[in-house]
Amino acid sequence: MSDKGVEDVFKWSEDGKPVKVDKWNATTVKNALDDAVRMIMTKHFKYDENHTLMDQRLVICTVACLFAATALVYDFLRPFPESRLVLLVCVVSYFVLMGVLTLYTTYVERNHFLIVHQKDQAGVDPDKVWTIDSCMKRFDDMYTLSLLFEDNQNNLRQESSFTKSVGCWFDENGELVGENFLMDVTALHDGLKSEKKKK
Template identity: 35%
Template sequence: MTKKEDKSQPGEELVKVNKWDGSAVKHALDDAVKTCLLGDRPHLKEQFGLVNTRLALCALAVGVAIMAHAWDYTHPFPQSRSVLMFSVLAYFALMGVLTLHTSFREKGTFAVAVHKEKERTYEASSDMKKYDDKYLLTMSVRDSKGQREVNSARSCAAFIDTNGVILDNLVANEVNRLYNLLSAEKKDK
């Protein structure tokens, strides 16, 4: 679990994380990358399409479950057999679609941003294997010329001090480096 503490300068906060909890470290680093990517670039606007799709699928599944419960309440079991069977199948089908969406479309994407003036979409995704200290950050840009991506695989210790505080300036340096590589690659083509 992450904890925010006040820095010496007003308006800034330190994010402290249990450095031995890999999941908490990954999520804290994801938040820091997202803050750097969107906070330092006012021309980028966050897009919520992936999250909204996931929420819509979950809401549909919950709606099907509520409908099954309500139908079974008003029409006890022998009468509600076909509705319950349909609801169970629909629920599992929706969960299957949700699993496919998160596995093959999201793929660890935690930030999607659109350039306000130009038709360019930036995505940031990450991966950190269990019991591994390597934080794999992937940034990609999609525009009319196609899609390009750059990767960074560094130890999470490069971004966290010995007390478990996320070092925002080091995260920002890495995000800026990857963003500049994408921009340079874009200008070369």
């Protein structure tokens, strides 16, 4: 792959500068790598991002905030104890929705941070779906990336992952070495595609 292609993929920051992070902050490092994976899947492989998981989480949060706002406004207009019933309904509903949100992030969203659709070039077959997960423990330098490929038309479901030290992709100054990361993600992606062809 040419250096120009690598530069195009990784110029995703607003100012167009290389990705640079505090390499001692695991959360920042993980988020930078997750964003780089998103750019690889959408810009390099040209898959369409599916925002359903995020949209559903936002709907739950929005409804919970509406209950909280309703309680606040109603109590202002009709002070306690007149607002007791409305406050009770809103508070209970808010906490129920926070429970729903916790269950949603734990059992539905899990570690998925990206879902992309691989469109059929002819526009005839249904989309193939790639679900991407990542994991990095708080005081660990090991980053795990998992790709799940689903082809519902052929009843095919395959998963592959790698775990590597983030030191493979960041230099001493905390700058992401895009070519190295792109190579590893591409190898993981292409490995799944080659397994799919064998079957």
